[in-house]
Amino acid sequence: MWYNNILETIGNTPLVKLNTITKHVPGTILAKIETTNPGNSIKDRMAVKMIEEAEKSGKLKPGGTIIEGTSGNTGMGLAMAAIIKGYKCIFTTTDKQSKEKVDALRAFGADVIVCPTNVEPEDPRSYYSVSSRLEREVPNSWKPNQYDNLANSQAHYEQTGPEIWEQTEGKITHLVVGVGTGGTISGTGKYLKEKNPDIQVWGIDTYGSVFKKYKETGIFDKDEIYPYITEGIGEDFLPANVNFDVIDLFEKVTDKDAALMTRDIARKEGIFVGNSAGAAIGGLIQLKDKLKPEDVVVVIFHDHGSRYMGKMYNEDWLRERGFLQDEKLTAKSILAKKESTEIVTLDAQKSVLEAINTIKSMNISQIPVTQQGMIVGKIAESDILSALLENPGLKSAPISEIMTATFPFVDLNTSIDKISSLINKENSAVLVEDETGKIEIITQYDIINAISG
Template identity: 65%
Template structure:
């Protein structure tokens, strides 16, 4: 008999799928989507959740019977919760009010406690989900604050698992890697691996308006006051996480909230690939910079999470109508 001993063993080995329609007939290059929704938690975050927990166990930061505490938009929390169930840990997750109700409901469904903080506050504000996460970790007995933003096991997970899978699946022939940029783990971890294999591979981070990542990459300067509120979920930052190594990223492309939503919906309807907000942003980014590609290029674009997280927002016609985005 062939079976897995637990759900955690199914993390990884996600498919690479050709994009056929949504980018348009005149798109010059071969585009292959690394569809991370087949992970058990339906997102790429399962990979780093497992790595961060295992590394914390090894060095004693996470002790038996402990409580895992993290600021998360939902996907990291889901990954952490699935691993925690197998290992006997409790979970407390802190998120912000921008995140979809579905994400919070899913976390509660797997036994996590969820605390929602306001979105329109600075990261240093005591009410922010960054600050609340740190405070809870300090106050909770036997608590461990994951800190996915600065925990380098995040990017190491992608260096060790995601990127080698892509390299093998493409037989080392990819010319571009495109991924949404949030904590920096995926784009930096994969980017580092690919640059070590072939320095000519271009690494592109997908950013959103309101985020400061593109500005930091282009100027080397950090101006936290340049950040402003945006609707897109899963990409962009108003801080610079330690997981970033900007030297392995060749370019950041910004996409509007509207275009990300529209392309996510198109991806579902035209390709049958039901993914999240940032997947739409990635598709839109490719269209915006299509003149940079040739017929010989092989582009791998990573699709982070599942569309079920967004049925109350971008996949809801009433919500889209309220935003003025439904043509």
Template identity: 80%
Template sequence: MWYNNILETIGNTPLVKLNVIPKDIKATVLAKIETTNPGNSIKDRMALKMIEDAEKSGKLKPGGTIIEGTSGNTGMGLAIAAVIKGYKCIFTTTDKQSKEKVDALRAFGAEVIVCPTNVDPEDQRSYYSVSTRLEREVPNSWKPNQYDNPSNTQANYEQTGPEIWEQTEGKITHLIVGAGTGGTISGAGKYLKEKNPAIQVLGIDTYGSVFKKYKETGIFDKNEIYPYITEGIGEDFLPQNVNFEVIDYFEKVSDKDAALMTREIARKEGIFAGNSSGSAVAGLMQMKDRFKEGDVVVIIFPDHGSRYVGKMYNEDWLRERGFLKDEKLTARTIISKESDQEIVTIDAEETILKAINIIKSLNISQIPVTQHEMIIGKITESDILDALLENPALKSHPVKDIITSPFPFVDLNTSIDKISSLINKENTAVLVEDEKGRFKIITQYDIINAISA
């Protein structure tokens, strides 16, 4: 048996039992692994459905251009379908989305425009507004508008919900889904509740999003809105696809808990899932008292971990945000083993002879060079030697005549692995600013000393 094209492989994704993370939960916990779709996400389902419905209605015409605001996964589904069906794609996204997502969209020939995150949806610079403007300007174009397009919800009503019902033999008691556009939770949830009204549909929200408060109070509170890191969950407006009547309860999960749980899923369950899956499982654990023996809990795992290797799966990225504190050495621990004295610097206008005397008297091999108290470069023993061999008279010249690029700067949470990768023949050290605002220098010797201590 074979398929006529890649679009025919969408759907029928596996349901996999989680065994380690929810071991203290008496219920059976199953993950719906949507990463087996061709675009590695659940959004393939609704992307194809939106296109097919637009073709039937005449909104999308042959040779047309698909324009959409997307965090990446919907764009991927649209881009794959566009390749098969012969459409062009222009996507707008936010600068908080991972580089991997943007690169993946471009791999399918799509044009991607990155817009700022920290603006209101109505702002002309927002990725919603830019995509709307482009739809007006680009001839023969169509904007799916995944947030308000009912085909989004319908795809999950027709596909995801029935699959879960059949795979659990109708035994599902709880559905847990991260809510973004709302199509997955509303569509699958509606179908399942029609089969059994007792099924609980639990939405995962994030801090900085309006969903939870709106569900509980009916109030759209702009004070709830602020920037957050978690991708694919939450919104700062109310998409029409979010059916609050279908959703029984929202659980908020922090950026940190979502990021760390994303890693735990890979390490403890062997499933390479994305950020919203981590958020959903973290939400499961926060709600563990809701579940009893005999319950069957299904969690949607919307996308693949490959789109987050530069973020949630990158230890330096986690440390920079204060999410990861482990026993690995960092710039902070390395400089804590040094003396409390600030590093020696030399002004760019001082003579090379003075630099030589400093190097001799302090038995050091390099000095950061300053100008107006700002570090602008460095001077090393080898720089001085090379200069004097060429022209001994340079001793009386200012240091600025032979300075080279400054040492790289790192922050206090940078790992020893990252620091080591920055130290080479051109850069024999890195600089870091301590908590008191003083510059410290880290050399290979400091790293060795910290490791062996």
């Protein structure tokens, strides 16, 4: 048997029991692995459904251009379908989204415009506004508007819900889903509640999003809105696809917990998933006291970990945000093991001869160069030798004439791996600002000393 095109492989994703990460959560915990869709995310389902509905209604005509604001996964589904069906794609996204997602969209031949995250949805620079403007300006174009296009929810009512019902043989008691556009939770939840009204539908939200408070109070509180890192869930407005009647409760998960849980799913279950899956499991663990041993819980794993290699799966990215505190040596711990010495610097106006004398008397090979107290470069023995061989008269010239780029700066949370990679032929050290604002230097010797110590 074969498929006529890649779109026919969408859906019928596996349901897999989680054994380790949820071992302290009562009940049977099952993950719906949406990464097996051809675009590696659940969004393939609704992308094709939205296109099919637009074709039926005449909104999308042959040779047309699909224009959408997307965090990446919907765009992937739309781009894939567009290739098979003969459409062009222009996507707007935010600078919060991972580079991997943007690169993936471009790999499918789409034009991608990156817009600022920290602006209101109605701001002309927002990715919502830019996509709406392009739809008005580009001839024969159509904007799916995944947030308010109810074909999004319908796809999950027709596909995801029935699949879960059949796979659990009707035994499901709880559905746990990260909520962004709301299509997955609302469509799937609606179908399941029609089958059994006692099924609990739990939405996972993030701090900085409006969903939880709106569900609980009916108040849309703009003070709840602030920037957050978690991708794929939460919103600063109310999409039409979020059916609050279907969702029984919302649980908020912090950026840190979502990021670390995402990594844990890969390490403890061998399932390589994206950020929203980490948030969903984090939320489930927070709600564990609401579960009983006989419950059957289905958690949606929305997308693939490969889209987050520069973020949740990058230890330096996690450390920079204070999310990762582990046993690996960092700049901070290297400094703690090093004898505190005053860093030797030279002002840029000092002569090359003074630099030679300092290097000799201090028995060092490279010195940071300052200007008005700021480090602006460095001077090394090799720089001086090359310069003097070319022009012996440079001895009396200021060192600013022969200095080279400054040592790289790192922060206190930078890992030993990153620091080691920055130390090479050109740079024998890195600079770091300690907690008091004092500049310290870390050399290869300091790294060896910290490891052996």
